[in-house]
Amino acid sequence: MQDFEYVAPTTLAEAIRLMNGNGLRTKALAGGTDVLVQMRGRRFAIDRLVDVKNIPELNELSCTESDGLTVGAAVPCCNIYEDVIIQRLYPGLVDAASLIGGIQIQSRATIGGNLCNSAPSGDTIPALMVQDATCEIAGPNGRRTVPVVLFCTGPGQNVLQRGEILVALRLAAPKANYGSHFLRFIPRNEMDIAVVNVGASVLLDHAKRRIVSAKIALGSVAPTPVLARKAMDFLAGKEATEATIEEAAEAAKSAARPIDDMRGTIKHRVHLVGVLTKRALQGAILRARGEE
Amino acid sequence: MTITGERGVGASRSYKVVGTSPIRHDGVDKVTGRARYGADINMAGLLHGKILRSPHAHARIRSIDTSKAEALPGVRAVATAKDFPIVQMQELDFGGAQRNSRMMADNDLAYRKVLYQGHAVAAVAATSPHIAEEALELIKVDYEILPTVLTWKDAMKENAPLLHESLTKRFTMDRSSQGKDTGVRSNVASQIQFKLGDIEQGFREADVTVEREFTTQTVHQGYIEPFACTASWGPDGRVTIWTSTQGIFGIRETVAGIMDIAESAVKVVPMEVGGAFGGKGIGYMEPVAAVLSKKSGHPVKMVMSRKEVFLGTGPTSAAFMRCKIGADKSGKITAAKLHLVYEAGAYPGSPVGGGASTGLSAYKIDNVLIDGYDVVCNKQKTQAYRAPGHPQAAFAVEQVLDELAEKLGMDPMDLRLKNVARQGDRAPTGVPHARVGFKEVMEAMKAHPHYSAPLEGINRGRGIAVGYRLNGGGSGSSATINVNADGTVNVITGSMDLSGTRVSIAMQVAEVLGIAAEDVLPQVVDTDSVGWTGGSGGSRITFDTGRAAISGAEDVLRKMAQRAALLWDVQAEDVQFKDGVFFCAKNPKDKLSFKELAGKLMATGGPVTCSAMDKQGGVGAQLAGNIVDVKVDPETGKVDILRYTAFLDVGKAVHPAYVEGQIQGGTLQGIGWALNEEYFFTPAGAMANSSFLDYRMPTTLDLPMIEAVIIEVANPRHPFGVRGVGEGPIVPPLAAVANAVYRATGARMYGLPMSPGAILEAVEEQQPKKR
């Protein structure tokens, strides 16, 4: 590893200036659980590391039934899953935040970092996608908002431009009869990268029988996490029965374009998309009905 | 944990210290962080060494240009294989198997060829590790890339490219001998063969025969502490090496051989070892650090990263096994055939002999044919891993027996008991069995509540397997005992403590001297400070070094008795010793405790110091057994271990709590090997999963409490009946888990790892109608 500069700005404006940095190779540092590992593994060379943990806007964490959830990009996962209101309103996100690494990692790792790292397997990304989360981004040219579903553009790649920083993630207040769920498959019980992960959310009608709308997002089966649109379209307006769920799970497989690697084969991954989609939908429906 | 023992002999004798579980002597240092491991050396002028590794699995080295690296500010020395005197003096040869210095030099820094991805080619010492790393990027190696011979299968193909032009196949019928050179140039380095009776006739007598083929993949020991060492070459031409190793004298011999200096010019200082499991039976960086220190005039420290540990050190063999066993209607095995092919990696020396000499040995079989092949290929040179070569063979044999039992309609434990080997029966190696608790372990398994407990719920299965382990030993151990005036004694050995052997040796000395374990102070010292001692391997230390220490302690008692005789003015024969007290047979009022007499040594002629050594036939065999319950998710293929009971004939558990730990540790490594561990290679031979994130060892969340059942059938070769316990436990789990998965899914797992995807594929293949 070569020498590099470490800076820890306390304002967003300063951070943007430092990130923009006059032709220097810069990177943001949140929890560091990706970026430090990658630096040591010599994945890239760097001149300046900009620690974003001292910027107030990035440390905001607020959640109310009326305004929804704002998670600053520097908030560690443990602060999210330990919050009782978030547990109640966004259980799908809590599912994902509480299975990243182990306790040590969760005490440091952020959802912002997980998203900005843009790994196809990033565990919070499908959970955010099915809840219509949006990204607040600030940069040299001001602020902009990008839906999470459009954020990742390839493995390790995203829409952030030079000097831009992810400030926060916003999730709208959940409607009544709404439920979300997230599942990951790994061969062990902890400390592993998703072979496949699936986020699901459903909005049920007043009787809690019919699916008004549903979202399904799949991770580790394409260059970026993807929505299973065919399955989503299929579910809209259907009775929430086992047969419907099975059919949606089958339809979700068509959105998967996985590769063969040491974490799983194409065949196993496509098969798991079906299994996890079914189970995540079942979980989301139970939650929408208030049965879990 | 439960302990059951037999009556009579050593094991059931009543002891005061042996069989208790005192706190280990090195415990406080280890839990407070004071203990010093391989990387904990710091000294003035210390340089940091780093190694450049080959990106190719097989290539000729045309040239290495180090000039730019040498010119980088902060760089103090650069080394290549040419700096090893032995490389200049002799061509690469393959004699002497594990202790061939020329071969090790070639593995430590490649000379003409690189033979696996990660093979070291050059090294740099600089004022900081970062500068050293930067300098590596400035070294230019011109490679001529050669076709990769990645597996045993590729290596054994007709016209396969040869890794070593001068390697010729050897043939042997004795594991401890190199055998005769057939002169045939080949990637097959050797064949080992064992024969009993008439194999054809044996199969003709069989009513039921099962023949199956199995594979296992390359797996790593996965010790927590990466390799780390420091070398300081003095102006007097003597070199001191601090290192985390299983054997300081082995390192001394290797460094002396490679550097062409006298062994006595090398002093090796042992650091604490953070896990080894056989993997640290040899070193990789000590000669490199020595060269860099010699060239730079500074001490040089080298520490591997985890990635380097995976790429640059020895895992154990991937293997292919074909096993055929026949039995008559009564369940008596009439014949067994075992064909083993083990990958050695880049240089000869796989543990195929370990598999061949153990796979069928728990059973009395009159007609046996075992063939084992040691095959080189473009992977890391394999190194010992806990019971080297045994688990692969057991994976095959114990699954075939399971199938055979099913075909015969027999209880799988009954089939094993029916054929169990007894004392005096000939093992396939031709050697008659000594007294070993084969039957006792099997009977304990059958009688255990786990064996008959109902297994409720769907997708569950229970599997059993046993594993024969042939422990090593006999290389030689030295021990010195010094009596202190306060009644304590120091026990000085050269046996690296991998598993609690300081305490197990101290306890044996305490038992002999009639003092408390805490009053024995065990010290592990450097090569200049103790007699020659072979490495800590083969589960031999509590046994071998224990025997040396016992004989030293007996000598201490003799010398102390002479001092008592002086004090009491009687003959030494009149002094007796019992329960820690010396007394005079003629005048029972004359008595002194060990402690009291220790205080009088300076007044009766001076200190008492006794040295002893032990070198004899080896620890001998033992049997391990497992009962395991699993649950398999039929939709994902994931296996959950629900319950695990592990049995082991330990001879005598000197320290039962640590014996339990060894049983649990070996079992969990076996479970990891069974379920998810493997080196995942790209077709070009690059390891794709060289981190603990993707090399999937089990975590604590993946395992239930492993119940250890300690069986004590005294080993007649040791005064207290000790057998050694470190390795046996890893032999049965591969097969036991596979047998359980079979019961849960109906699919036999012929290959490892039994990863979720592999299980679903096997289920689909073997029961096409069900899915």
Ligand SMILES: Cc1cc2nc3c(=O)[nH]c(=O)nc-3n(C[C@H](O)[C@H](O)[C@H](O)COP(=O)(O)OP(=O)(O)OC[C@H]3O[C@@H](n4cnc5c(N)ncnc54)[C@H](O)[C@@H]3O)c2cc1C
């Ligand atoms: C042992 C271990 C286990 C892990 N387990 C999991 C797991 O189970 N599931 C999983 O998904 N991941 C896992 N990870 C990966 C990692 O922990 C997560 O991706 C984590 O969420 C990253 O967050 P971080 O705050 O540490 O990010 P950092 O490492 O600080 O940053 C990650 C990337 O995002 C960029 N970045 C960070 N913040 C900003 C910002 N505000 N604006 C712009 N760019 C930014 C950084 O420059 C970097 O490229 C694991 C990692 C380790 C070491």
